[in-house]
Amino acid sequence: MAIVDEAWGFSEHLQPPALAEFALRLYTAGSLAGSRFAAVTAGEHGVDALLFGRAGSGERFRTEFSGPSGRLRTLRTLLTLRGLAIGDKLGWIRDITRHESRRARIQPIGHGEVTLFAAAKAARGKGYGRRLMDAYVDHCRGLGIDRVTLETDVESSYGFYDHYGFSVVGEFVSPMNQRFSGGSGRSFVYELHL
Ligand SMILES: CC(C)(COP(=O)(O)OP(=O)(O)OC[C@H]1O[C@@H](n2cnc3c(N)ncnc32)[C@H](O)[C@@H]1OP(=O)(O)O)[C@@H](O)C(=O)NCCC(=O)NCCS
Secondary structure (H helix, E strand, C coil), rough: CCHHHHHHHHHCCCCCHHHHHHHHHHHHHHHHHHHEEEEEEEEEEEEEEEEEECCCCCCCCCCCCHHHHHHHHHHHHHHHHHCCCCHHHHHHHHHHHHHHHHHHHCCCCCCCCCEEEEEEECCCCCCCHHHHHHHHHHHHCCCCCCEEEEECCCCCCHHHHHHHHEEEEEEEEEEHHHHHHHCCCCEEEEEEEE
């Protein structure tokens, strides 16, 4: 979660702190709950980089956000969160729903989908991200998956994907990302044919 917070600035963008903490947990453990692949590179200071992804039809990782009970818990936690106006809570739910439906119009979430990918700032540019992506792509190929997809936005390091050989299959404006960063919300769906 420290790597994810450093990469996207949950504590910086979201107020009150309880919302930042909950959203960070949801983004990290929620991504893992949707995944069947998880790999990290680690050195003497702990984890340097991580990649979670959907892959085939095996067992998913179980977290507090897994399954229908996880969805219910998410909704209940958000709705009972202190220090956030009810209008803002409903605004988040509306914008997440819009984000999901705009994304689905471009391309439904595939069997090989990267759900979370980040490296600690101090560990970037050392080849860890490429190593993790190679491992994920190989894993998907071994399962007979013919393409890897992912979603990213203009606030993220999307240049990595262009460089790696992914191409953009569609673009959309995400009200969720706009609300999060205060930016344009410009978001992309990328794919890589295996
Ligand atoms: C994306 C990210 C995980 C890459 O990890 P990394 O360990 O720094 O990447 P690597 O060192 O393995 O780089 C591999 C190659 O991609 C290139 N690359 C890395 N980031 C790049 C970027 N933002 N734009 C263009 N090229 C990039 C490197 O130059 C390197 O090229 P080479 O192999 O030809 O020498 C890291 O930048 C990050 O955590 N960013 C913040 C979180 C994020 O935006 N995640 C992904 C979007 S959802």
